[in-house]
Amino acid sequence: ATTNNACKIELIVNGQVTATEQLTLNVDSQQLMPSGSNKLKLTCSLIEQSVFGFNKDEILDVIWDKNSSNILQLPASHPSYLLPSGNFSVLFTIDTHTKSMQQIYWQDVAIYLNDSLVNNTTMGAFYGLCLTLILYVFFMGRTLNDNRFQLYSVYVFCAATFFLLQEGQLNIVLPNHSFLLSHQLYLIFAGLTVFSATVFIVRLTDLHLTWPKTSHYFLTPSAALALAFSVIIPFLEHNAIGSFFSQLMAWLTLLIMLVILLLIAIQSFRKVAIARLVFLSLLLMVAAMVFRIAFHDFNPFLTRYALIIAFAIEAFIFAIAVSSRVKNINLQKIKAEKDANTDALCKVYNRRGWDVKANALLTQHKQGAGILSLLYIDINDFKIINDTHGHDSGDKALIIISKIIKKQVRENDIVGRIGGDEFVIVGLFENEKQANNLAHRIKTRLSSLTLRIQGAADISASASVGQVKFSTSPASVTAMLDLADKSMYQAKREKKNERQGNLQID
Template identity: 55%
Template sequence: MAKLFLLLFTLLNSSFLFSQENTLGNEYCQIQLISTEKSPSVNPPIKNLDKEQVTLLEIPAGKSRLRLNCRLDEQGVFTFGNDEILDVSWEALEVKLVPLAASSPSFLLPTGTFSIDFVFLTHHNYKQNFVWEPIVTFLNASLLNNITMGVFYGLCLTLILYVFFMGRVVGDTRFQFYSLYVFCAATFFLLQEGQLNIFLQQQSFLLSHQFYLLFAGFTVFTAIVFIVRLTDLNTTWPKLTRYGLEFGAVVVLLMSVLMLFLNHNELSALLGSAMARVTLLLMLGILTLVSIQAYRNVQSAKLVLLSLVLMVIAMVFRTVLHDVNPFLQRYSLIIAFAVEAFMLAVAVSERIKSIQTDKILAESQANTDALCNVLNRRGWDKKVNEILSEQKIKGGVICLLYIDLDNFKQINDKWGHDTGDKVLKVVSDIIRNQLRSIDSIGRVGGDEFVALGIFYDRTEAENLVIRIQKRLQAVSLHIDKQKTVEVSASVGHVIYEEPPKGAEVMLSQADQSMYQIKRASKQG
C-alpha cells in the first residue's frame, strides 16, 4: 500500500512539473514593425525575442511604430539600445508599463498576455537591438556594466589629471589638449552608455541626442588638434593640417553645435550624415599622415599610429561586424579608447621626458664653460648660493680658492691661442683631479679658475689649499706631443667657518688673497 501511494505521489509530482515546464515554455515575446513615416501601414514578419538573447531589427529613418506582443508567466525586463534613437515614446493600454532606472531604456514587463506600442524617431536606417530577459539576469548585467564603466571613467579621470598637471609643469599646452580630448571622449561615452539616465529625468536636455552629438563633435575636434601637435604634423605639413585636418575638425564641431537648434527634419538628418562622413575623412587623413611620421621615426608617432589602428578596428566591430559578438559590439569602442588613452598617455610621458631632458641639457649648457667643461660665471653664482644655503642649514666650513695662471699672455704670444686653449683645458683637469666629487670648479675669467667645497672642519679645507698650491706651483705640460709648456699658478683662498655675507664678497676676498700671493711671488 505504501509503495502504491509513493508511486501515485511520484506520478502526480512529475505531472505537475511537466505541466509547469510546458506552461513556462509557452512564454513568448515578439517584436514587429507595424508602421513607418513613409509607409503608415506595413506588414513585415514578426520577430521572436529569444529570452536572454539579442535580437536585431532593421529600423528605417524617421518615425517608426513597433509593437511588442508578450505572454509571460513571470515578470521580465524588456530593454533596447538608444545610440541612434532621437526620441522614444510608448503606449500601453492593456497593462501598466513601468520604466526602470537603467543606463539604457528598460521596462518591467508584467505577467499575462499584452501588447505595447513603441514609437522610435531616428535620423537614418540602422539595426536596433532588443532583449527580453529575467529580472535577475537584467540586474546582474546592469551591475556588471555599471562597474565596468565606473572603472573606465576612473581611468579617464586619472589620465586627465595626470597629463594636465604634467603639462602645467613643463609649460606645454599640447598636453592640456590631451586632457581636454579624454574629458570630451569620456563624456561622450557617458552619454552614449546612459549612466546619467539613472540619475536624471528622461526629459533632461543632458540626455538628448543633440547633446550627445555635441560631445561627439568636441571629441573629434580635440582629438585632431592634440594628435596634430603631438606628432608634429603642424610643423611638417603646416598648410595641409591647418586647412585640411584642423579646418575639417572645426566644421564637424560647428555641425554638432548647429544640430542643438534643429528638431528632427531633413536638414538635421543631412547634417548628421555629413558629420559622420567628414569625421571618417578626417580619420583617414590623420591615419595616413601619422603613418608617414611613424615611418620617419618621429617621436611618439608609432604609439599614436597603433592607438589609431585600434580605434579603427573597434569602429569596424561597432558598425559593420555588430552581428559577430554582442560583447564586442557594445564594448569594443570603449575598450579601444581606454587602451588608446593609456597609449597616448605613454606617448605624452615620453614627450614630457624628452622635454625635461632637453631642458636639463639646455640648463647645463647655459651654466657650463664650453672650452673647459666647468661652471661658467652664471653656473658658478648658482652653485655658490646652494653651498651657502647648505652651510646655513647643516653648518660646516666653506673653502673658496681663486686660481690665476702666471704669465698666461706670454704663453698665448709664444705658442698661439690654440695652444693656450689646450693649456686651460689641462689646467682645469688638474684642478678637478685634486677636488672631491662633491666639490665644484668654475672658470670666471680668461685664465682665472675658482674651486669651492664645504668641509667638516678647517683642517680639511686647509689640506685642499696646500694640495692645489703644490700641484700648480710648477707644471710641465706636453701639448700635442711636440710642445712642452711650463705653467704655474697663484692660488689664493678664503675659509669661512661662519656663513659669509654673500657670493660677491667671497669672490672679492679670494681674489684679493690671490693677488697678495702673486705680488709676493714676484717680489720673492
C-alpha cells in the same frame, strides 16, 4: 493558463495595425519606426517574468498606457521593463526623432541580468580608466605647465562623455531624463571629441610646426567644421538633409584621421620621437571607425564595443606618449640648464653657474658654522704659453689644469672657470686646518707643472693661488671674490719678485 512564452509587437497608425513583429525570446528583433510619436501594442502570454526593452539611442521617451501598472521600469542604461507572467496586452508610445530600425530585446530575466552586469562592469572599468587618465595627465600638465597635457584631458573627457551618453549608463543614476539618452547630446560630444582630438594630436606630435599649412588650413578648420555639424545636425529636420550632414560629418572625421595618420606615418618613418606610438594607436582607432561606418546597422552593440576597446587602448598609449614627452622635455630642460652653467672647454662651472652655487654655499654658511674658503687660481704667463705653443695647445693645457684641480677638491667643493686662465674653488670646511690643507695641496700641485700634450711639445706651467677664509660670512660672493683676487695678485707679485731676485742673484 499559458503553456508557452509568446510576445508580439504591433505598430498602429490611425487605429490600424500596419506592421507586426513576432518576438523571439533572447533574440533581438528589429522594428522600423517612423520618426515622431509611434503607437505600439505589446501582446504577451508568459509563463514567467521576462524583460523587454530597446537598444537604440534615438528614443526620446517611452510612455505606457494607463492599464500598464504591472509593467515595471528597470534601472538600466536603455529603456528596459519587467513584464509580468500571464496574458496581457498593453499599449505604449515611443517618441523618436529619427526614422530608424528599433532594436527590441525580449529576454529571460537571468540572461538580461547577466548581460547588463557584463555591460555595466565593462563600461564602469572603462569610465574608471578614463577618469584616472584624465585626472592624472591633467595634474601632471599643471605641474609641468604645458598645455599639451590639458588638451589630452579635454580630449579623453569629451570622448568618455560621448561613450557615456551613447551607452546610456547615466540613465541608471538619472532615470527619466530622456535628454541624456538623446541623439542630440551625444552627437555634440562626438563633435567635441573630433575637435579636441585633432588639436591635441597636432600639439602632441608638433604637426603645426612640421606641416604648418596642412594643420592651419586643413586639420584645424575641418575639425571645427565637424564640430559645427555636430551642433547643427540636431536642429535639422530628420530627413535627407539631416542624414546627408550626418554622413558628411562621419566622412570628414575619417578624412581628418587619415590625413593625421599619413603625416604621423611620415614622422615615424623619419624616426621622430613618440611618432610610432601615436601612429599605432591611431591605426587602431581608424580600423575601429572603418568598422563602425561600414557595418553601421550590422550589430550596434559589437560596433560600439570595438570603438570603446580601441579608444581605451588609444587613451592609454597616448598617456604613455604624453609622459614620454614630459620626460624628453624635462631632460632637454635639465641639459639646457646644465649647458648654460658649464664651461664648454674645461667642463667646470662657468661664471654664471659658479655664482649660483657659490651663493647657495654662502647662504648655507650664514645659517651654520664652519669656515668658508675661496681659492683664486691664475695661470702664470698664459699668454706666453699661447704664443709659444699655439692657442690649441693652450686650450689643452687649460683642460689638463682643470682636471688636476678637480682631482684635488672634495665632492662638494665648487670649481669654476671665471676668466680665460682663472679658476676659483669655494668650499665649506669644518675648521681652518681643513681649509688650509686644500689650499696647500692646490698651491703645491700647481706650483710647477709639466703638461704632456699628445703630438706637441711638453708645456711648463705654474699658477698663482690666492686664498681667503671666513668664519663670519662675507657680505656677498662678489666681495669674497674681490678679496681672493687681491690675495692671488699678492701671491703672483711675490712669485715674480722671487724670480727676479733669483735672476739678479744669478
